[in-house]
Amino acid sequence: MTDRVAIVSASMTKFGEHWQTSLRSLASQAIFGAIDSVENGISLKDISGLVVGNASSDSLNNQNNLASLIADHSGLKGISAIRVESSDASGGAAIRSAFFMIKSGLINTVLVCGVEKMTDQTEAASLTSIISNSLDSEWEALQGQTLAGAYALIAKAHFRKYGTTNRMMAAVSAKNHSNATYNRMAQFRRAFTIDQILSASFVADPITLLDTAPSSDGAAAVILTKESIAKKFTDSPVFIEGSGQATDTISVHDRKTLERFNATKLAGEQAFKMSNINQADIKVAEVHDSFSIGEILAIEDLGFFPEGKGGPATLDNETAIGSDKVVVNPSGGLKAMGHPLGATGVAQAVEIYHQLRNTVEKERQTNADFGLTQSVGGIGSTVAVHVYSKN
Structure with missing residues (x-):
């Protein structure tokens, strides 16, 4: 497995509410965008695999066999195609699956598409129920537990152990909304102050509505290939240097601790070890902030800050654009860019691809070499972590 895996193109739709656009059409828009963005050109015959990241098309859209549907609708009929489901980590898991397909040497070039259409479910209670199935259905979801409720328990545990505050969580949301004002693909391009976030209504105490990522429609796509042929498609590929994935107990009540995600620590360790890159090298990171406490956990569990210091670091602007430490979620994160479950992890890769190539809006550029x-x-x-370089 010596040949590195390169990203040679990346594209995404704008995240938001796409009432007039179908699930398959969203996917096709992102796929054709990625194909059309290949600088030196690519033919459909060059693509030998399709991996689709999607969390809930069977429940949200009454559609199974999604990979075959998207391959057919996108002009890729006949190629190997699979759907990867890992709840809202589906996009990241899809990239990892494609990464190892290429590493195996059996496939040269794989297109990864993450897609979700959540607004087909117009009843809030139905959407909440579907999303809550990523918990332990028997022991949690059927008893009334929700993702917001579970994250609220985690936030309170972090508050008690480390002295993290609501203001620190609000600083995460305020930063990410500020970043999204410059991102033309973001769902919410509106800034909020910390005080506005703190005064929003509670979803699950201590989490407010403005600490919470929206339900979104959208798709994102990246084209992966092996290093030896990457220059055929672009003079400036971005390389996936390391990939890690790990799991933890699905039920919160079975966790030994609530103040950290052990799966993040394990997946991060795997990705850093494979890449021979460390935290000090990473200057831009896109992490999972479906609830603002999630970003604080992520930057601690990944080793960017010591345990208990992620909140104060965010409040002190150590993760903001222009920081010499690490810029976190310059896209606006899930909170403001949007969170169409299966598309999110691929959209994160799209952002890092453009960050390392300095092709994002100038207000969001980080000039990073590693992401x-x-x-x-x-x-x-379940958590997937990837480390990227532009060299």
Whole structure:
């Protein structure tokens, strides 16, 4: 497995509410965008595999066999195609699956598409129920537990152990909304102050509505290939240097601790070890902030800050654009860019691809050489981490 895996193109739809666009059409828009963005050109015959990241098309859209549907609708009929489901880590898991397909030497070039259409479910209670199935259905979801409720328990545990505060969580949301004002693909391009976030209504105490990522429609796509042929497609590929994935107990009540996601620590360790890159090298990271406490956990569990110091670091602008430490979620994160479950992890890779190539809006550029993505499924029950370089 010596040949590195390169990203040679990346594209995404705008995240938001796409009432007039179908699930298959969203996927096709991202796929054709990635194909059309290949600088030196690519033919459909060059693509030998399709991996689709999707969390809930069977429940949200009454559609199974999604990979075959998207291959057919996108002009890729006949190629190997699979759907990967790992809740809202589906996109990150899809990238990992494609990464190892290429590493195996059996496939040269794989297109990864993450897609979700959540607004097909117009009843809030139905959508909440579907999303809550990423918890333990028997022991948690059927008893009334929700993702917001579980994250609230985690936030309170972090508050008690480390002295983290609501203001620190609000600083995460305020930063990410500020970043999204410059991101033309973001669902919410509106800034909020910390005080506005703190005064929002509670979803599950201590989490407010403005600490919570929206339900979104959208798709994102990246084209992966092996290093030896990457220059055929682009003079400036971005390389996936390391990949890690780990799991934890799906039920929160079975965790030994609530103040960290052990799966993030394990997946991060795997990705850093494979890449021979460390935390000090990473200057831009896209992490999973479906609830603002999630970003604080992520930057601690990944080793960017000591345990208990992620909140104060965010409040002190150590993760903001322009920081000499690490810029976190310059896209706006899930909180403001949007969170179409299966598309999110791929959209994170799209952001890092453009960050390392300096092709994002100038207000969001980090001039980084190395980047990282972290995708979380459920309450940290599955996590995928990838490390990227531009050299």
